[in-house]
Amino acid sequence: MPAIELDHVSRVYQKYSARHRFQTFKSAIVKGDLFKSLKADELVEAVSDVTFAVEKGQTFGLIGENGSGKSTILKMVAGIAKPSSGRISVQGKVSALIELGAGFHPEISGRENVYINGIMLGLSKKEITRKFDEIVRFAELEEFIEAPVKTYSSGMYMRLGFSIAINVNPEVLLIDEVLAVGDAAFVPKCLDRIDDFRRRKKTILFVSHDLSTVAKICNKVAWMKNGRVQMMGDPKRVVDAYMQDVTEEQEAEFLERKEEATAAAALESEAAPASPPAETIPAAVTTSASAAADAAAAAPVPAEPAPAETAASDDARREQRWGKREVEIRSVTLRNGRGEEKHVFHPGESLLIDLDLSAREPVKDFVFGIGVFNSMGIMCYGTNTYIEEYEPVALSGEGRVVCRIEELPLINGTYYLDVAVHKRDGYPYDYHRNMYSFLVSSMIRDEGVARLPHSWEFSPGIKVQVPEKDGTPEK
């Protein structure tokens, strides 16, 4: 017998327009449309025709974007909201970690609030008395339990709320992203408790954006999209599919943003022709400090950024192009290992920077360079053909240069790209500064500039549980 069962469940919300907020009873009476003004302006289907079952003892994950209906499902399972149609059945006592300490009254003591909150969560007075010490001990609030809750810090508030909810000792635990707000010391304690629940074969319904945790702890995962179950089944497969979908959407969004930025830049360049700021010549694209200085001297450098530039957005300010274009980079295309044009990459994927060139006159001195910057403007990597000792011989007419980066060991985030063709002394033919950008989409939450390839080793005395290869689709 499943612990939670949803049978063709839909939930429609009544939505009122913004105008509704300002309506008054007086005007409704005067206009005589009292009943009309109580009608919803529009109906929104938050969850439509969802069917799934969670077996007893299972940990079931719900993933999906914001507004996909996950929380609504959780609320319906908890009984806070009722389905508009369909049937939900839940076996056993439910406790929802949705909003911790929601019922606390600031004026009265922690002790009294424990009782009231416990009763709201369905405990009897006797049960609370029995568990009281455990609740207070877990929340680490022994000294403050007699003080009014208004004197608590937000961390204490949350700890007490969590402690009560978890001590309800439910058969079914609903968790909605609550751990995102906890303080660093308390969260592991909570996760420990949740683990304990899993071991004791209680049923957990888990809503989270933390995909690696979902893939790790859930037995089964459903991916919600626009109120429907898009896919359900093995956690790793579902998380992978979801990631894929998110990537595609990011891609689309990325292109849209880029178009907007281009349009904005076009407007701006009409107002004030862009010129390269002196301090931003990257040393790795040119070859040496002196060369950089030469290049800077060669370019017409204003002493201060033009007014239009300071007013422009961050992105626009950083994008520059300069050089006389004896050799022109006509276009730059980013591709993945299979040659498809892309803007969102996973760390394991290859990135191909494809330069389409055309030389006005034959040249004998040329260097191709790239530079990758993160959103903070820090160069993550830069190189050029001169550093790598490719000796230029001749270049004329049209051509193509591809820089193939086998893997992208970068952390999650947006990156900007410099590409350039210049002389060995740094004299630029065509320099594209931060004109291209791409996204690295990674589930791993490491930090820094780049991911150094690494592994861990432990002596036999140290026991660790090796993670299963998590859901990152690193192909």
Add this chain to the structure above:
Amino acid sequence: MKLSDNLKEVWKHRLLIRTLVSRELKARYRGTVLGFFWSFFNPLLLMIVYTVVFGFVIPARDKSIGEPLQYAVFLFCGLLPWTWFSSSSNDSANVLMVNGNLIKKIMFPAEVLPIVSVTANFVHFLFGLPILFIFLIIFGRPLTLFLLLVPLVMLVQYVFSLGFSLLLSALTVHFRDIKDILGNLLTFWFFATPIIYNFYNPDLNPLLKKVLAFNPMTHIFIAYQDCFFWGRLFHWKRLGITFLAALVLFWIGYSVFNRLRDSFPEEV
């Protein structure tokens, strides 16, 4: 959802209602100097003001009650239950907004909140009764067995208040100006109810009397005065009809509340 299902659901949450009522009372007294005394401070103050004004400043034309101090006791019989009604109405108008986070995040039927408002104010009213009895004894009013019927009157007022509060709390979510309108309405209603004057005063304009009889509150308050002040049986037929009216209001209030229930989590 049928009304009987609603009531069953509410009954299931009686422990919660009890706890919330005691929380309400505790929170109200916490951090106040006078503490529990506040329960009857308000009606007491009103009583003093009206006694001074109508007993000494403007001599009452109504000779049916007697000397000013008797009049003060008469006033108190009505002011005490009126405070219950007006406070619970005022609280209910706010209660869904004030407790918005509860409605959104915790599972319990929203009608618990106006019920708690009415009930908490009812308990205040009960706390004030000993003072009333002390007055009745000091000023030599007859304490009769009809006092045992007072709970019936309270029941009628309780149902009536509940219906009114359900209606108010649900509508205020959508029309925020109801709170302001309510203040005026309650003032008007106060004077339209025989609290500071005697309904049985033979000098009262008969036409006015007929009009006043349409106010359900009139019969409730006359019944209080009959039991407490005059020590006689109230007009049970009128009170019975008032009880029916209270039930109808309760039904209307609950229906409106049910109809708008789904919109609360979004709108509060």
